Amino acid sequence: MTQAPHSDAVPAWLRVRELMTTGLLAQAVTVLCDLGIPEVLSAPRSVADIAKEVDADPEALVPFLRAACAAGVVEESQPKVFALTDLGAVLREDHPESVRLLCSLTGREEFHRTWAHSIHSARTGEPSFAVPHGVPFFDYMKSNPDFASLFDRAMTSSAAVDNLLSGYSFAEARHVVDVGGGRGKMLSAVLAGNPHLRGILVELPHVAEAAGAVLADAGVAERATVVPGSFFEPLPSGADHYLLSRVVGNWNDEDAVRILLRVREAIPDDGRLVIVGNVPSPADRTNYPRQLDLYMFALLSARLRDYNEYEVLLGEAGFKAAGMANFPDSESVITAVPV
Ligand SMILES: C[S@@+](CC[C@H](N)C(=O)[O-])C[C@H]1O[C@@H](n2cnc3c(N)ncnc32)[C@H](O)[C@@H]1O
Structure with missing residues (x-):
């Protein structure tokens, strides 16, 4: 029998088959998160121990943990003994940069x-x-x-608070409206960092009802008002700053302009609009913006926009883009002024 010539190079068919399994590796990470395994894996532990602690089947856990090893978030230091890697530490819910809920x-x-x-x-x-x-x-x-x-x-845990606070100064602001502000994490941080400031959160009623607790935990509830409602309807007026964080990027051009027009109706001529979102650039270090683009499209029929596309949208709604602060991997803060 003739043997196939040996080559160290991974053949194309195998590379593509491996590529097609990356979603499964991700699902294994989700399973570990949902079982609470990152919390029990700060030191190496046997799979029998892990399974006992999270109420799972030890033999069944092995392929999930090994898939997580292939993904780089877990390591197997001895046979069937596993620990989180440095990379995997962000799967813990108490990590300051936790991605646990997103997973x-x-x-x-x-x-x-x-x-x-x-x-x-x-x-x-x-x-x-x-x-x-x-x-x-x-x-x-x-x-x-x-x-x-x-x-x-998940949105609360991943709010781009640091980017906003370093990308825009609210020192001159008096009153900010956070439009589509989720459970109020961003508004809480802005108010906590600017004790002179008052704020209003506009959100859909089922989300808004959880915002009071977040604002109270941050100690800013007495300077904040929660307004349940839709940003496709008239927005509260009288504020000088309007914030749209990870909102415009969720909508196609027509709906994005409808939201921006609602802000334009409410904002004074000398007000400021601050947009937090993902603006891809050639300097991005990872494929993350490409994946986000697919997410936005499949879920919401929206696309990641570059700065020029934001300029056009803003122009259609009576704003002029006035600059952008960039952060790694497409995270950005755009400032716009009414015209
Ligand atoms: C991606 S989340 C961003 C939340 C928050 N601004 C942040 O940056 O973490 C988009 C938010 O838009 C809100 N939203 C969707 N449709 C809305 C509407 N018609 N009116 C008000 N808020 C809406 C969602 O409930 C959600 O909280």
């Missing part, structure tokens, strides 16, 4: 169903989320409190 969120069945229908997005330009779920993404939240709560907590 739980992206492994949810709603996301998998959406990906299964993503060819619909490619063919039509419509969000594939609505195909298996029957309603658009944010409408689905209204009647699925479990998914909505995970989404809102």
Whole structure:
């Protein structure tokens, strides 16, 4: 029998098959997070110990933990003895840069169903989320409190607070409206860092109801008002600053302009609009912006926009872009003024 010539190079067919399994590695990480394994893995532990502590089957855990090793977040120091790696430390909920809730969120069945229908997005330009779920993404939240709560907590844990505070100074501001401000993490940080400032949070009612506790925990509740409502309806006026954090990027051009026009109606001519979002640039260090672009498209029919595209949108709604602060991996803070 002739043997195939040996080569160290990984053949193309194997590289592509490996590529096609990366989603499964990610799902293994989601399973570990949902079982609470990052919390029990600060020191190396046997799989039997881990399984006992998180109430799982020890033999069944092995392929999940080994997949997490392949993903680089866990290491197997001895056979069937595992610990978190430095990379995996961000899976712990108490890590200051924790991505734990995002890992739980992206492994949810709603996301998998959406990906299964993503060819619909490619063919039509419509969000594939609505195909298996029957309603658009944010409408689905209204009647699925479990998914909505995970989404809102994941957004709270990943709010780009430091970028906003270093990308824009609120020293001259008096009153800020955080439009689509989630559970109020961003507004809490802005008010906590600027004791002269008052704030209003505008959010859908099912999200707004959790904001009081976040604002109170930050010690800023007496300077903040929560207004349940939609940013497609008239917004509170009388403030000098309006904040749209990770909002414009969730909507197609037509809806994004509708939101910006609502801000334009409410903002005084000498006011400031601050937009926090993802603006991809050639300096991005990872593929993350490319993945985010796909997420936005499949879930919401939105696209990541570059600065010029923001300039056009803002222009259509009566604003002029006045500058952008950039942070790694497409995170950005754009400032705009009414014209
Ligand atoms: C990606 S999250 C960003 C939350 C927060 N601004 C942040 O940066 O963490 C988008 C937010 O828009 C809110 N939203 C969606 N549709 C809305 C509407 N019609 N009116 C007000 N808020 C809305 C969602 O509930 C969600 O909290």
